[in-house]
Amino acid sequence: MAQVLEFKLPDLGEGLTEAEIVRWLVEVGDVVAIDQPVVEVETAKAMVEVPCPYGGVVTARFGEEGSELPVGAPLLTVAVGATEAPASPAPSTSSASSASGASSAGAPGAEESSAGSGNVLVGYGTGAPAARRRRIRPERVGTPAAPAPVVEPVPVPVAVPAATGEMNGQQGPVxxxxxxxxxxxxxxxxxxxxxxxxxxxxxxxxxxxxxxxxxxxxAARAQTRTVPAEPVVAEAPTAVAAAPAAAERIPLRGVRGAVADKLSRSRSEIPDATCWVDADATELMAARAAMNAASGPSGGPKVSVLALLARICTAALARYPELNSTVDTAAREIVRLPGVHLGFAAQTERGLVVPVVRDAHTRNAESIGAEIARLTELARTGNLSPAQLTGGTFTLNNYGVFGVDGSTPIINHPEAAMLGVGRIMPKPWVHNGELAVRQVVQLSLTFDHRVCDGGTAGGFLRYVADCVEQPAVLLRTL
CATH class of the missing domain: 4.10.320.10 (E3-binding domain)
Structure with missing residues (x-):
């Protein structure tokens, strides 16, 4: 007897309450195994594949691709124990007895499938509650078993785009x-x-x-060239003007929606201020070149400018811990945080994300650089987990990669500050009393005015600029 079980959208953690269906990985009628990914969803934190804790035949799917579902809403239904055709009714007492014995022997396996795997999958877990085990009473010999009613689910019609539909008799994920x-x-x-x-x-x-x-x-261009142009008919002077084209509406959801909510909350709650300074980065670039040259052709990964700036930030935060804090608005308290979890802004095809380098204050420039490279690759492929995108205490934003000199960063709520870095480019600069061409960068610090005043923020920014201009200053804190 098939048992129809309903699999609901699990709690994906980090306070997320909904997810968008990006792509179904199974069709109605497909046979799925326990813990097989059945749908790809996008949350405000990451894109993940959700595994099903049941094994059986998919009888219904709920929700179309592109729609949003709240946590706890039905995703699909699975008929457990329905992968084989039902046996024909037994004509005799002995056959009925044999069928009853076979049913009793197969029941534990069915119960085990319906209970779900309970495994922790893709960092979230299936969240399936423990199934209630049913006691199976053996049928009396000679008494035919009454046919058990089969619960038929009411399938919800799902529109399947041509790009993901069935093709040449193939089903399932590509x-x-x-x-x-x-x-x-x-x-x-x-x-x-x-x-x-x-x-x-x-x-x-x-x-x-x-x-x-x-x-x-x-192919589209070739088809356009072969279609004869239709004659143009001049409109009469009294013709009604064509209606203006409708404006395009783009839903604020997923990563874009999360960014919009966080930036709006930052601007509405945090009284921020920005200060900036130009710094001569010539010596920093020379120090980086020397570091990478000393490592040799096979001496490991190169040290990036971003890694050096990140190490400078951790040294500056050790001197000015006020900027590594948050504000508890309910208790009206400033909470200074014991460790530096350094976030860095990364632009991806899904939008702006901020991966976090954990315990950056315990790492050197090489270690920070390796972790930044690892997290950047995960961001590029869309494989960052929610844990890798949360918990930051200070953010470094290198917008110079977009070819701009300066900006006024918006604080990554609930942090207290963000350092913005413009492009490093040759400019005329007074060096040792003479005009020279130097590598100059603009540094911008946006800070929460509740946690400190301008003197502290200016001291932090000046220390960062001094380390950029004279990297040897860092030797005192290394």
């Missing part, structure tokens, strides 16, 4: 690992089931999707 590749295919209406992956074991890579996009664009 050979794609990267969520960015799947999103790129959806944006350009590329059917992944028609592609042959060039990666290992037929894995579909971004290059495969890019090639398919180019082919589709060339």
């Amino acid at each position: 050979a794609v690992v990267s969520p960015l590749v799947r999103r790129l295919a959806r944006q350009h209406e590329i059917d992944l089931r028609r592609l042959t992956g060039s990666g290992p074991d037929g894995l579909i890579l971004r290059a495969d999707v890019d090639s398919a996009i180019r082919e589709a664009e060339e």
Whole structure:
């Protein structure tokens, strides 16, 4: 007898209350195994694949791709024990007795499937409650068992886009690992089931999707050239003017919605102020070049400018701990934090994210650089977990990579400060009493005026600038 179980959207942690369905990985009628990923969802923190704690046949899916579901809402229903066709009724007493024995022997396995795996998956866990075990009473010999009613779920019709629909009799997920590749295919209406992956074991890579996009664009251009142009009919002077085009509306949800909420809250709650200074970064760039040259061609990863600036920030925060704090508005208290968890702004295809380098105050420049590189790669592929995006105490924002000199950063609530770094470029500068061309950078510090006054903020920024201009100053704190 099949048992229909309902799998609800689990609590993904970090206070998240909803998620957007990005892509279904299974179809109605597919057979799924325990802990098999069934849907890809996007939260305000990250994009994750949600595994199903039950094994059986998918009987219904709830929600279309692009829709949002609250935590606890039904995702799909699974018929446990329905992967095989039901046996025909037993014609005799002995056959009925044998069937009863087989049912009793198979019952524990069914109960075990319906209970869910209970495993901790993708950092969140299935959250399946312990199933109530039913006592199975053996049927009396010679008494035919009454047919048990089968609960039929009411399937919700799900619109499946052509890019993810069934193709050539194939069902289930295609050979794609990267969520960015799947999103790129959806944006350009590329059917992944028609592609042959060039990666290992037929894995579909971004290059495969890019090639398919180019082919589709060339085909569209060729079709446009072959369509004869229609004659243009001049409108009469009294013709009614065409209605203006409707404005495009883009929902603020997912990562973009979370960023909007956080920035709005920052500006509404934090009385921020900004100070800035130009610094001669010539010596810092020379020190970086010397560090990387000393490591040799195979001496490990290169030290980045961002890693050096991050190490300078941790040294400055040790001198000015007021800026490594937060404000408890309910208790009207400033909370100075014991450790530095350094966030750094990273622009991705999903939007702006701020990965966090844990315990940055205990790391040297090389260690910070390696962690920044690791987190940046996870951000680029959309694989950052919520834990890697929360808990920061101070943020470093290098907007110089966009080719701009300065900015007024918005504090990453509930932190107390953010340091912005512009591009480093050659400018005329007075050096040792003479005009020279030097590598100059603008540094901007936005701080919460509740945690400190301008003297503290200016002292912090001046120390950072001094370390940029004279990296040897750091030797006193290393």
